[in-house]
Structure formats: structure tokens, C-alpha cells
Amino acid sequence: MTAEESSAPAAAERVTISYAGFNRAWAVWIGDCLERNGWEVAYQRWNPPVEIPLDVALGDLLRVQGRVLVVLSDWYFKLGPRTDEEWESAVRSIVVPHVHRFAAVSVATQPLPGAASAFGGVVELWGTGVREAERRVVRLLGPAPGPADSTLGGRPGPRFPYDQPHVWGGVPRRNVRFTGREDTMQTIYDTLQRAEPGAGVVTLWGMSGVGKTQIAAEYAHRFSTEYDLVWWVPADQRGTLRQRLAELAPALGLTTGPEYGERLRAVGTALRRGTPYARWLVVLDGADDPEPISDLVPSGPGHVIITSQNRQWEEHNTVLHPVPTYDRDESVAFVRRRAPRITPAEADLLSAALGDLPLALDQTAGWLNDSAMSVAEYVDLLNSGSDLESGLRVAADFPMTYYTAFSILLNRLRETVPESVDLLRLCAHFAPGAIPVQLVRGIPQADLPEPLSGLMEDPLRWNTAINKLIQYSVIRWGSPEQEADPEAGTIHLHRMVHQTVRAGMSEEDRETYSRAVRRALSAADPQRAADTRRWSRFEKIVPHLEASGALHSRHADMHRLIFNCLNYLFLAGEYTLGIQLAERTERAWKEVYGEDHPLVWDLNSQYATMLRATGDYARTERIDRAVIEHLSAHRGPRDLTVLRAEEGLGADLRGLAKYDEALQVSEQVLADYRQLVGELDPRTLNARHNAADSLRMLGRYREALESDRANLQARRELLGSRHNWSLYSEIMYAWDLRLLGRYAEAQSVLEQSVEVHRNLMGENNPQTLTAELNHALCVLRSGDREEAGARLARLLERAEQVLGDASPLTLIIATSYSFTQRARGNLDLAREIGERTTKHYAEALGARHPYTIGTTVNHALVLRAIGERQQSHMLTEECLADMSAALGLDHPWTLGVALNAAAGRNLEGDVEGAAELSRETVRRAGAVLGRTHPLYLSSQVALATDLRGLRRRREADKVEEEALSGLISSLGSQHAHTISARARVRPYWDFEPLPI
Structure with missing residues (x-):
């Protein structure tokens, strides 16, 4: 088609908007303005391959019908990248002869190259308000060719690019150097748009350092006009994920109490129902282990993007999208954006040396831009390895070049801001991922390593060290929404950075820094695991126990902290994490203390409790009998630790259907506790609760009811009515009532109890699921089969997600549902x-x-x-x-x-x-x-x-x-x-x- 044919009046109503992917929000908003004023709009993303000459790429724009509206910005001119000389030549040969076909708007924040003037009168949109911007766009193309499209009035238009979504939280700042990945962006967008409601989940999968987080962040910014809510969640730790989701409650205007579980439940319900916002995007960043967190992935009409190194996400109803390293053209373009002084040839050399790995390119180019060292000198240094940290070990998981490159960067940082390296070393003894600043700055002054002495108390020195690490992309900083306290933020440490820093330290230094981190964890110990208000604090501590060396510590505070964390994990229903922690702790303590140390035997009892929740009763019986035999011989048969193990044995026997023996054990433990600690001690009440369980198994429902009623009253008086043990007594008291045929009484007890459980403990806590199961069966026994069936269906789905399809509670729910x-x-x-x-x-x-x-x-x-x-x-x-x-x-x-x-x-x-x-x-x-x-x-x-x-x-x-x-x-x-x-x-x- 000739230029003359393409400019015929019949085609004049059509406008093709040409834009760089970075400016998509502007293109979509401009297109909506034109459509509302009678224009027919098409879109063409500008991303010509570098091997295609620029004049050919511009000439291809003339093949479309009607006029071409170009959205100009630095991105439009630098994609490729192309030199100013190339642009000058191309616009003279293509744009100038056909200037009547082109129109242009500028959304650039920086002065445009001289070639932009060839597009005629460029309309400036940057810095304008929505009304003025729309007026300028409409005037640019002249009178509307037809009547406004009345069919568009009923649908929400795209948001003006300067207006953020109604709720915007935790999303990293837009990377103005983001380069390439255009096909990936389009694939994610198309996949999410085509997904059925509740199925819009995409997992970006790739090796560490490949740029998954940057892609997700760019997507959130680029497509933000299509969402009313965008929420970013660090998902490397279950606790952090739960905390961030709960923080969404006030941002959504949800009326909830102060309890953590209540906020979490309300957020899940709001997202699932799409109220108040159906157009939402949640990003779960760094979700490398699907098992502990798959039940927390939001569902509903919105979209979810997951970044992960673990391809097992494809087994959890997500679309897996592999993310490779950069193409060489992308690497070169990125390096030149990150370091303008580097030439294309040097960028190519550097990219080849670093294997096109985005994280390595980002960190290296950043400091090379400020350095007097040439790229050639740096590459020689990199290849020789002569600037490696002493003792640096190269792991098989990541490219050797990254370790070498990062070592060089650390040495340069030490020469300029040494405290930044010392702070980084400290952070490397927490777990990789999200590190609460409160933990970092909560280290007692006396326990700080000498190089960091005074840093925590000096805001200027602290900010200087942090900002230098941020500048070179060594860490990422995150601040929670609704928080004014800077200490409430998080430091995000990439896994590659974490491993490299630790690998380059001497054994003595590692011990010094890990000891400081352990002191921080000890100082933050919430202590009372049964207090649901403290669970969010435990969630922040648990991920860092192993990385800090707490499992191998000989300090009594660390032992106490580990037991407290195990208690928390059990009460919170985090059985898998609890079993893993118990197993790792057992291995560590056996290494440190030997097979027969009392700590190991105490831990075995806790381990059995966690295993029992998964239904492995034969194994836990063997463990508990061995613990009882060993501890009885060393501490006497009536030692409190022996009685605790005997309580576990009673539960094992109930699981194995040895009900008479279970009752005998339970009653003996109860009698011993009454004599040793008194009638109203929490341990005595727990023993009476267990005895009631044994009576119930034997079909002695009236006796179980009497015991549970007395226990419920005593626990309420001693612990309060909202304590989780009191609430569990409430569940079992209602269970006894129902088994005795007193359905209405049981249902009246549970109606309020279920709501309290959801608010305090979260809707997916096993105790909450148990309360809801009992309530659903009350509904069934009252005669409402339809409602009971619907409740049990939802319960079964949640239980399978949280606990698995073979857990004891899931099997009870499945039996009832069947x-x-x-x-x-x-x-x-x-x-x-x-x-x-x-x-x-x-x-x-x-x-x-x-x-x-x-x-x-x-x-x-x-x-x-x-x-x-x-x-x-x-x-x-x-x-x-x-x-x-x-x-x-x-x-x-x-x-x-x-x-x-x-x-x-x-x-x-x-x-x-x-x-x-x-x-x-x-x-x-x-x-x-x-x-x-x-x-x-x-x-x-x-x-x-x-x-x-x-x-x-x-x-x-x-x-x-x-x-x-x-x-x-x-x-x-x-x-x-x-x-x-x-x-x-x-x-x-x-x-x-x-x-x-």
C-alpha cells in the first residue's frame, strides 16, 4: 500500500498509537480518550529488533491505515538502543516526507533528542492534569470524525497515568532502567486477561538473580491503570506473607477488630468476593517454597503474580512462565541505561563476561559508572579472580562469575563506606529475603560487632550505610503501609547476595556476626506462644533461627526461644514447618551435645506432639514410650517432663484405638498433676481435657460432658474466655452436647465461638476448622442438609489446602462431607x-x-x-x-x-x-x-x-x-x-x- 493510499479519507478515522512498552499506561489512556470522541484506535508496541535498520522500522508504521500517533519519551528513542545519529537520519527519510501521517505527544520527563522535532508540533502531556491532557489529545487530531461512542459510557475507563490505584502498597519503585522483557510482559497480561475468575495466577519461574522481581514490579506499574488495588507481598516466609495480607484490611476500609486472624480472614473474603474492588493485583514475591504458603494465595476476580525459583508451583493451579537470562541485546541496552559512560562495545563485553545475568549486570554496571576503572580492566580482573575475597567458595547453584563480580564490588564498597559492608555482613546472618529492621536494630549495644558499634544509634551513619547498599542494588528496602516508624520497614536481601557474603567471611567473623543476630532474636522472643496477639512476632523470628546459628547455640535463651517457636508453630497449625524445625534442631543438638542429652529428650516429646497432628500415631507412641522410659530413669516417674510425655502417650493410644489404656494413662497423669501443681494449674486443666477425650472415645459422653464443662469454666476463669485453650474447651463441650443429642444447645455455643476463632486465630487455623466442622454437623443434625453440605464442602477444600488430604482433621471432614x-x-x-x-x-x-x-x-x-x-x-x-x-x-x-x-x-x-x-x-x-x-x-x-x-x-x-x-x-x-x-x-x- 502506498503512502497516498494509506492517507485516503476513508481511512482517516483510524488512529494507530505507537508506544514503548514502558509507556503503555499513557497509550491506553490516550486511546480511550480518542475512542470516546469517535476515533477508531489500534495499538502498536514499539520494540523493533536491533538488527532491523531504524528507517525500515519507522517505515513499517506507514503500512497501517490512517494516522499514527507516537507517544514520545526517552524510552521510545533509546529502545534498541539507537544513537541520536540513527534517529536523525531515519526521521529525515521517513517522518519528514509523511509528516501529515504522524502526530506525537510527549510524556518524557527529560529533554527529547532533536529528532523529535521532525514529528511536527509535539503536544506535551507530562505534568498536566487529566482534563487538560484530554483536551490537548483531542485537539491534536482535529475534529472528531464521527459521533462519540455511547457504548463506552457504561464501562470504567483506564485510569489517568498520574493517578495511582485506590490501594497501592509495598510495590517497589519503578525501575527507570528496566529494559526488555516485552514479550514476557505481553504474555503475562494476555494470560491473566484470559483467565477465568479465581484462576488468574501466573508464576514467574527462573534462577536466582534473573530478574523475576523486576518483571513483576514493572508489570504492576505498567498495567496499574487497569487495577483498583495493587498489593506487593514478600512471600519467602509464611509469616511475612500473612502479615502483609493482614495489613491490607485497613487499606480496604474493612471493619475489623485488632486481632491478627480477623484481619487476615476479612482480607481473604474481600478479595474473593471482589468487594470493594474486583480489579485487584497481588504480587507474591520470592515464594520459593509452595507447600507452606499455597493456601494463602488469594482467589477471586483479581490477578496474582508469583515469583519463584521453584517450578512446583505448576502443581498449585498456576500458569508457569519461565524467565531466562537477558538476550544479549537486552543486556547491552540495560548496561547502557545503568552506566551511560559505557559504550555499546564495552556493554557487550561486560554482558558476555557476566553471562547476561541481570542482578550481576545491575550491581556491576552501577559501580563501574562511578569508577575510574575501564570495562576491559574490570573484565580482566574478573577473569583472573585476583580480587576475590579470601576463602570465597563458589557454589554450584549460581554462575562463578557472579561470585567474582560481587567480591570486587564488596572490596570497592569497603574502600568508600566500610560500615555498609559490615551492615551487610550482619544482615547475611539472618535468613535471605525479608529481614525486619526492628530485629536488625534491636541488637543490644553490648552485643554488636565492633565495626558496627554506634551505627544503630546514629541516624546519619545508618542512613549512609543503607543508602549505599540500595544505590548499588545490594539490598532492597521495603516500608509497610500505614506505618510512620522507619524501624517498621524491611531489608530485602537477595539469596545470591546472602550466600556470597557469608561465603567470603572467615569462620571467626561468621561466629561474631551470627552471635549478634542470635542476641537480637533472643531479645525479641515473644515467650507466650498461646497468646494469639504475639503470633505475628513469632512469624518474624522463626525463619531466621537456622541462618543465625540458633540451632547450634549452647545458650539457654536460644533453647527457650526454639521451644517457644515450636509451641507457636503447633498452636498456629504450622505442622510441616514445626516438624522441619524440630528435626533440624534435633540433628544440631545431637551434634553439639550428643545423643542422650536432656535437651534432646525434651525436644523428642515436642517433636512427637507435632507428628501426632499429622496422624502418625504408631511412630509417636514409640517416641513417647522411649522418652518416658529414659526420663523416668533419670528424673523419676513423677517429674513434670515425664508427665508431659505421658500426656502425649495418652493421645497416641487414643489414635491407635487403645481407649481403655488411654483413659488409664490420662487419669493417672491427671491425679499426678493435681498432687504436684494443684487443681487449677493450666497443666492440670490440660490433663483433665485429655481425660475427657478418652472418655468420649469410649462412648461415655455424659462423663466427658461433665469434665469438659468444669474445664471450660476453670479455663475461662484462669486464662480468659478468648484464650485458645478456653476456646478449644468450648469446642469439645459443644461436641459432647451434640453427641448427647442436645443439638440446639451445641449450636448456640458454637455460633459465637466460630466467629471468635476466625477473628483470633484465622480461618485456616486447624482449631478454627475444628470449630466450624462441629458447627456444620450441628446444622446437619438440626435437619438443614443443604446448608451443612455447603459448609462441609468449603471446609474440606480449605483443610486439604492447609493440612493435606491425609491429615486427621481433613479425614474427619471428608467423612462427614461424604x-x-x-x-x-x-x-x-x-x-x-x-x-x-x-x-x-x-x-x-x-x-x-x-x-x-x-x-x-x-x-x-x-x-x-x-x-x-x-x-x-x-x-x-x-x-x-x-x-x-x-x-x-x-x-x-x-x-x-x-x-x-x-x-x-x-x-x-x-x-x-x-x-x-x-x-x-x-x-x-x-x-x-x-x-x-x-x-x-x-x-x-x-x-x-x-x-x-x-x-x-x-x-x-x-x-x-x-x-x-x-x-x-x-x-x-x-x-x-x-x-x-x-x-x-x-x-x-x-x-x-x-x-x-
């Missing part, structure tokens, strides 16, 4: 989940464990519902024999299986056998549970059905009348159980596992 789905007629789903749960129990606990037997009984009900009556009946009879052998004939679970077995006999034509079993079940249930319990009344309804089948109608009517009277009295005339009994629907029993 029989709820069967009751609602969703038989395929009920069967699938039920079979999976039974398989888990059989593999973990054995075929004769009551939980395996019970879930098999539930499966038999599914088989009956789908028409496989004979197989269902045979399976139920087998389960009746197995449960009787495991627990005895009078256990409520055995009675429940008998209720189902009698129904099977009736359906198979053995009415006499059914009636005999039903009569025996009624007798035993009345004696064990009482004549008002739902299981007793259900057994009566079943007996009436069997008697009617034997034509003994008078007796059947009498039994049925008694059952109906009992149901109306205990549950009400409109309860689902009462209505079913009145309609002569034969009842059944669902097995429900209990928490250990």
Missing part, C-alpha cells in the same frame, strides 16, 4: 470421597481400627442407596462383628452399626433376625445412652418397623408412639428426625470420627 452428600442423593461423589477416606484409614491405622470399620459402614449405606443391597448387607454384618470385637457390644459406635445391620436384615427378608437385633440395640442404647438419646429413639423406630413386619402391630404401635413422644420432647415436632419417624422412614446411623 455421608452428607449421600443423604442429599449425590451418590457418586459420596462414594468417591468415602472410598478414598476408608483407604486412608486402612493404610494408616489398619483394617480393624474403629475408624476404618466406621467409614466402611458408611460405604455400605452408599451401596444400599445405589441398589447393591446384598453386598451392603454382608459388609455391614462384617463391620458389626469387627466393631463388637474392637469396642464391645455396648459402645455407641457398635450400637450404630447394629442399627444399620438390622435394616439390612429386614431388607434381605430376615425379619425375625432384624427384630431380634433391633430389640437388643434398644435395650443396650437405653442403658448406655439414656432413653432420650437420638440413637435410642432411632432404634425404637427401627424396632417398630421390624415388629410391623412380623405382624405384631399392637407392640409396634406402642414402641412407635414412645419413640415419637421422645423425639418430640427432645428435638421438637418439626425436626427432621421426628418428621421421618412419623412418616415411618427407617433411620440409619452415620459414623463420625472424633478428634484425637
Whole structure:
């Protein structure tokens, strides 16, 4: 197409906006202005390959229809990069002859090259307000070619580039030297835009130092006009991630209390619902371990970008986008932006020497620009390795050139601002990633290494050292939103920098600096792990224990801190992290103290507690018995540490279904605690709680209720009603009420308790999940199957995300969800989940464990519902024999299986056998549970059905009348159980596992 043809009037309504990717926000806003005024707009990102001559690239712009509006800035002219001479030549040959086809606006903050004048009257938009900018854009192209597009009035237009999103938090400052990655930017944008709501998650994956964080930051800035909320979260540590998400609550205007968990829950709900903002972007930076944090990835109508070195994120419903090192053209362009004095040839030489690794290029070019050393001299130095730190070890994970280059930079920093290097060395003995400034500056003055003496107390020296490290991209500084205190910020230390600094230090220096960091951690010890208000402080400490050398420390303060952190991790439900910390600590203490040191045995007890939460009861029983045997021999059988291990043994025995032995152990521990520390000591109350658990497992629900009621009252008085132990007593007290058939009472207790749990402990804490499970089952027992099913579905999803699909709590929820789905007629789903749960129990606990037997009984009900009556009946009879052998004939679970077995006999034509079993079940249930319990009344309804089948109608009517009277009295005339009994629907029993 010729230039004349392309400028024909028929095509004059079309405008193509040519822009550098960095200026996309301006291009989109300008295009929206023109569309609203009747223009047809197309976009063309300006990024010509360096091998294409500039005049050819400019000539390609003339191939489009209509006019070309160029968004001019330093970025537009320097992409490539191109020299001013190239531009002068190209615009003379292309733009000047066709100036009527071109229009231009300038958004540059710096004077433009002389070539810009060739575009005619360039309209300046930088520094203008939105109304004036729009007026200038519209006037630039003359009268509108058609009526304004009325269809655009209903949709929100892009935000004016100078206006930030309504909520903007933690995003690093825009890197004005950002170079290349244009295809990556477009791929991320297209992927997120095409994603279904709730699925807009992209993971930028690549080696350390490759520029993932810079890409994410540039994306946040470049596409900010399309979001109402942009929130940046350091995600290398679960605690930091949770803290940053919780800080979003006040920024969203959410009305919450001061509790940490409440804010976190409110933020998750707001993002999921898209209120108050549906257009949101959350960046999780440095998320190198998906397992501990995958449950915290926000979902909803917005978008999430994750940066990580771990490609396992592709298993967590994200789109994985690999990030390679720079192309050579990108490397050269970046170096020249970072160091203008470096020529293209020198930039190429430097890029080759550093392997095109962005982090190395950034740090090296930064100080070379200020140095008198030439690039050639530097490359020779780099190749020779003569400026390496003494003792520097090169790891296989990263390029050798980076270690060499960074060593040279450190030496130069030492010559100019030595305190910056000393501060960096200190930071390198925290863990890489986010380091709270409060911890750094909280080191007692007496414990500071000599080179840093006085630095923390001198703002001028501190700022000088910090700013020099920031200047050369050695660290990144982050300040939390809503905070005026500079000590509330964070220092972000790249993993490569962290490893390189430590590798270049002598053993003596490493010990000096790590000791100072350990003193900082000790001084920050929150101590009381049961206080949920202190959990955010623990979250900041835990990641730094190993890096600081705390695990190998002989100092008693460090031992206390580690135990406190383990307690916190258990109470917060961070079992995986707790197990890892316990295992690493055990290895370290065995190295330092030997196999039989008392600390190692105390740790084993804590380790068993963490393992028990994952369901490994056989292993924890072996550990606890070994601990008890060893400590009893050395400290006596009534030592408090021995009693603590015996408490754990009682829980192990409950998990292994050795309920009688568990009760015996629990009652003995309770008696010993009462004698040693008194009736109202927290340890005594905990022992009474455990004894109630054993009673509940034995089906002695009334005794469990009495114990839990007394315990709940005592804990409230001693610890307060919002203490997590008091709240757990509340859960189990309500559980006892529900097992006794007092559904309304149980539900009334839990309605408020669930909300308090969410606010205090967070919605994904295992204790919160347990409270919600109990509440959902109360809803089910009240007759609302639809609501109960919906609650259990959400619970199961969260539990699988947080705890995994084989954890004890997840299996309890899955079992409950399965029989709820069967009751609602969703038989395929009920069967699938039920079979999976039974398989888990059989593999973990054995075929004769009551939980395996019970879930098999539930499966038999599914088989009956789908028409496989004979197989269902045979399976139920087998389960009746197995449960009787495991627990005895009078256990409520055995009675429940008998209720189902009698129904099977009736359906198979053995009415006499059914009636005999039903009569025996009624007798035993009345004696064990009482004549008002739902299981007793259900057994009566079943007996009436069997008697009617034997034509003994008078007796059947009498039994049925008694059952109906009992149901109306205990549950009400409109309860689902009462209505079913009145309609002569034969009842059944669902097995429900209990928490250990």
C-alpha cells in the first residue's frame, strides 16, 4: 500500500498509537480518550529488533491505515538502543516526507533528542492534569470524525497515568532502567486477561538473580491503570506473607477488630468476593517454597503474580512462565541505561563476561559508572579472580562469575563506606529475603560487632550505610503501609547476595556476626506462644533461627526461644514447618551435645506432639514410650517432663484405638498433676481435657460432658474466655452436647465461638476448622442438609489446602462431607470421597481400627442407596462383628452399626433376625445412652418397623408412639428426625470420627 493510499479519507478515522512498552499506561489512556470522541484506535508496541535498520522500522508504521500517533519519551528513542545519529537520519527519510501521517505527544520527563522535532508540533502531556491532557489529545487530531461512542459510557475507563490505584502498597519503585522483557510482559497480561475468575495466577519461574522481581514490579506499574488495588507481598516466609495480607484490611476500609486472624480472614473474603474492588493485583514475591504458603494465595476476580525459583508451583493451579537470562541485546541496552559512560562495545563485553545475568549486570554496571576503572580492566580482573575475597567458595547453584563480580564490588564498597559492608555482613546472618529492621536494630549495644558499634544509634551513619547498599542494588528496602516508624520497614536481601557474603567471611567473623543476630532474636522472643496477639512476632523470628546459628547455640535463651517457636508453630497449625524445625534442631543438638542429652529428650516429646497432628500415631507412641522410659530413669516417674510425655502417650493410644489404656494413662497423669501443681494449674486443666477425650472415645459422653464443662469454666476463669485453650474447651463441650443429642444447645455455643476463632486465630487455623466442622454437623443434625453440605464442602477444600488430604482433621471432614452428600442423593461423589477416606484409614491405622470399620459402614449405606443391597448387607454384618470385637457390644459406635445391620436384615427378608437385633440395640442404647438419646429413639423406630413386619402391630404401635413422644420432647415436632419417624422412614446411623 502506498503512502497516498494509506492517507485516503476513508481511512482517516483510524488512529494507530505507537508506544514503548514502558509507556503503555499513557497509550491506553490516550486511546480511550480518542475512542470516546469517535476515533477508531489500534495499538502498536514499539520494540523493533536491533538488527532491523531504524528507517525500515519507522517505515513499517506507514503500512497501517490512517494516522499514527507516537507517544514520545526517552524510552521510545533509546529502545534498541539507537544513537541520536540513527534517529536523525531515519526521521529525515521517513517522518519528514509523511509528516501529515504522524502526530506525537510527549510524556518524557527529560529533554527529547532533536529528532523529535521532525514529528511536527509535539503536544506535551507530562505534568498536566487529566482534563487538560484530554483536551490537548483531542485537539491534536482535529475534529472528531464521527459521533462519540455511547457504548463506552457504561464501562470504567483506564485510569489517568498520574493517578495511582485506590490501594497501592509495598510495590517497589519503578525501575527507570528496566529494559526488555516485552514479550514476557505481553504474555503475562494476555494470560491473566484470559483467565477465568479465581484462576488468574501466573508464576514467574527462573534462577536466582534473573530478574523475576523486576518483571513483576514493572508489570504492576505498567498495567496499574487497569487495577483498583495493587498489593506487593514478600512471600519467602509464611509469616511475612500473612502479615502483609493482614495489613491490607485497613487499606480496604474493612471493619475489623485488632486481632491478627480477623484481619487476615476479612482480607481473604474481600478479595474473593471482589468487594470493594474486583480489579485487584497481588504480587507474591520470592515464594520459593509452595507447600507452606499455597493456601494463602488469594482467589477471586483479581490477578496474582508469583515469583519463584521453584517450578512446583505448576502443581498449585498456576500458569508457569519461565524467565531466562537477558538476550544479549537486552543486556547491552540495560548496561547502557545503568552506566551511560559505557559504550555499546564495552556493554557487550561486560554482558558476555557476566553471562547476561541481570542482578550481576545491575550491581556491576552501577559501580563501574562511578569508577575510574575501564570495562576491559574490570573484565580482566574478573577473569583472573585476583580480587576475590579470601576463602570465597563458589557454589554450584549460581554462575562463578557472579561470585567474582560481587567480591570486587564488596572490596570497592569497603574502600568508600566500610560500615555498609559490615551492615551487610550482619544482615547475611539472618535468613535471605525479608529481614525486619526492628530485629536488625534491636541488637543490644553490648552485643554488636565492633565495626558496627554506634551505627544503630546514629541516624546519619545508618542512613549512609543503607543508602549505599540500595544505590548499588545490594539490598532492597521495603516500608509497610500505614506505618510512620522507619524501624517498621524491611531489608530485602537477595539469596545470591546472602550466600556470597557469608561465603567470603572467615569462620571467626561468621561466629561474631551470627552471635549478634542470635542476641537480637533472643531479645525479641515473644515467650507466650498461646497468646494469639504475639503470633505475628513469632512469624518474624522463626525463619531466621537456622541462618543465625540458633540451632547450634549452647545458650539457654536460644533453647527457650526454639521451644517457644515450636509451641507457636503447633498452636498456629504450622505442622510441616514445626516438624522441619524440630528435626533440624534435633540433628544440631545431637551434634553439639550428643545423643542422650536432656535437651534432646525434651525436644523428642515436642517433636512427637507435632507428628501426632499429622496422624502418625504408631511412630509417636514409640517416641513417647522411649522418652518416658529414659526420663523416668533419670528424673523419676513423677517429674513434670515425664508427665508431659505421658500426656502425649495418652493421645497416641487414643489414635491407635487403645481407649481403655488411654483413659488409664490420662487419669493417672491427671491425679499426678493435681498432687504436684494443684487443681487449677493450666497443666492440670490440660490433663483433665485429655481425660475427657478418652472418655468420649469410649462412648461415655455424659462423663466427658461433665469434665469438659468444669474445664471450660476453670479455663475461662484462669486464662480468659478468648484464650485458645478456653476456646478449644468450648469446642469439645459443644461436641459432647451434640453427641448427647442436645443439638440446639451445641449450636448456640458454637455460633459465637466460630466467629471468635476466625477473628483470633484465622480461618485456616486447624482449631478454627475444628470449630466450624462441629458447627456444620450441628446444622446437619438440626435437619438443614443443604446448608451443612455447603459448609462441609468449603471446609474440606480449605483443610486439604492447609493440612493435606491425609491429615486427621481433613479425614474427619471428608467423612462427614461424604455421608452428607449421600443423604442429599449425590451418590457418586459420596462414594468417591468415602472410598478414598476408608483407604486412608486402612493404610494408616489398619483394617480393624474403629475408624476404618466406621467409614466402611458408611460405604455400605452408599451401596444400599445405589441398589447393591446384598453386598451392603454382608459388609455391614462384617463391620458389626469387627466393631463388637474392637469396642464391645455396648459402645455407641457398635450400637450404630447394629442399627444399620438390622435394616439390612429386614431388607434381605430376615425379619425375625432384624427384630431380634433391633430389640437388643434398644435395650443396650437405653442403658448406655439414656432413653432420650437420638440413637435410642432411632432404634425404637427401627424396632417398630421390624415388629410391623412380623405382624405384631399392637407392640409396634406402642414402641412407635414412645419413640415419637421422645423425639418430640427432645428435638421438637418439626425436626427432621421426628418428621421421618412419623412418616415411618427407617433411620440409619452415620459414623463420625472424633478428634484425637
